[in-house]
Amino acid sequence: MYNLCIIKPNKNAFSETFIQEHINRLAGNKTVLYGGAFPVYDNEGKFLIKSKLGILSYLIQKRILKKTSIKVRTDALVTYFKTQKTDVVLAEYGMVGAMVTEACQLAGVPLVIHFHGADVHHRATVASYFALYQKAFKYASYFVAVSTDMVEALKQLGAPPDKIILAPCGVDTTKFTQVDVLNAGPAFLAIGRFVEKKSPDSVVKAFKLVHQKFPDATLTMVGQGPLFEAIQTMVEQLGLNQSVNLTGVLKTEQIRELMAKSRCFVQHSVTAKNGDMEGTPVTILEAGSSGLPIVSTLHAGIKEAVVNGKTGYLVAEHDIEGMAEKMMLFAANAKFAEQVGSAGREHILKNYDISYSIAKLNKALKRSITGN
Structure with a gap:
């Protein structure tokens, strides 16, 4: 040894x-x-x-x-x-x-x-x-x-x-197991630091478009960071206080509980102005392992962790309308969300x-x- x-x-x-x-x-x-x-x-x-x-x-x-x-x-x-x-x-x-x-x-x-x-x-x-x-x-x-x-x-x-x-x-696929997507409401989940490369404002703006067509939709955002207060203000200004929950930092067990109540995972990763980028976000892998369909961006390792059109959808960085459009597909159809999420879990089990x-x-x- x-x-x-x-x-x-x-x-x-x-x-x-x-x-x-x-x-x-x-x-x-x-x-x-x-x-x-x-x-x-x-x-x-x-x-x-x-x-x-x-x-x-x-x-x-x-x-x-x-x-x-x-x-x-x-x-x-x-x-x-x-x-x-x-x-x-x-x-x-x-x-x-x-x-x-x-x-x-x-x-x-x-x-x-x-x-x-x-x-x-x-x-x-x-x-x-x-x-x-x-x-x-x-x-x-x-x-x-x-x-x-x-x-x-x-x-x-x-x-x-x-x-x-x-x-x-x-990801530990024995801890992040298949959740009941079919019986979850139109609940979207985002997890990550509130920093530029995670572009949390893009997630909120996309959700605003979703919420206009699906008033019962919700968004839970887990994490902390320098942009947290700015996102709090944005949520208030967009009138989304009743539909968006900013939880702060949570433990792994609490995150698993949230995934069990969600229909779709969202993350709008971008290249920051200083060049900073993602590697392969672990939260994307955890969501995929949990059988959640994913809507994210064509960015870094996400392009491999999510099979575009099969285990989720990937849009161009800063394409807020495109992201909202893909989120609406899952908000409208729980069965479709379940099918895409199941394919995602298979992909994670096989590769991650x-x-x-x-x-x-x-x-x-x-x-x-x-x-x-």
Whole structure:
């Protein structure tokens, strides 16, 4: 059994369930580090830098001198790898992988970097880390992409094609099981952060058109984010207070309960002005696994997760009227929604069960250690 160190940027983030799945499901004796683009804490919340003088030196260099390469921090990570006898590192997000490449190299530990979305597409982020990415592309064993669009983006950035592995995050299809779409009312469900690339305003505007023809239709939007208050205001201004429910962040169990009461899942993902894009949204996979028909956009990994015209409908980004038109098809016909949703579950079972992505990751991690 090998020793796997998983490095993630955040201690806890409600939108990063895919990272927790890696922690729960991947093989190996696992340790977890976190603390931003470069880890400074272990899984018990203790500093990797052990001396008070070292911590002071680190804080001065980071917060006052604004340094990105800090020797005392790198040395602490190298020491941690050696003390824990780490056999391989899985870095969650490209920025994290780029930052820890030097420490992995100094410790002689193989590195696998899992990209997720903004780390490949957000222009400012890519520009800031571009030089470090090039070093990571040379050293790391593998780079995991979650969509074919991301595979191509990584190639454009300079990642060696033979090191890129396509492995969408996947979904636990035993937890997200077929719901009773046929007996659900015209209830639409959207789940995701309230940020530009999720375009929650487009969802509300499309629903307004649906609501004009189907007054009994409802929309539940789960999540939080910088656009939350603006969406609250929009809902009020459009007179949709009685039909749109903004729940905030919910637990997985609560989300499953909502899916069981819904007829259709909606998400209007777009490319943000700063270039940020989706990978393959886990909520799309969860909805598909639940047998909900999906109305979304021709965007990133969604184009593969949803078979347009078979398991749902995909419209052009910012096509609000087109989205409303497809939503109305499901609002009008529960039987049709059930048929499309059932096809969606079959597609997810065949292609996106989490066991597939975990198997690919396990194989990559093992091969990075053995070299074959």
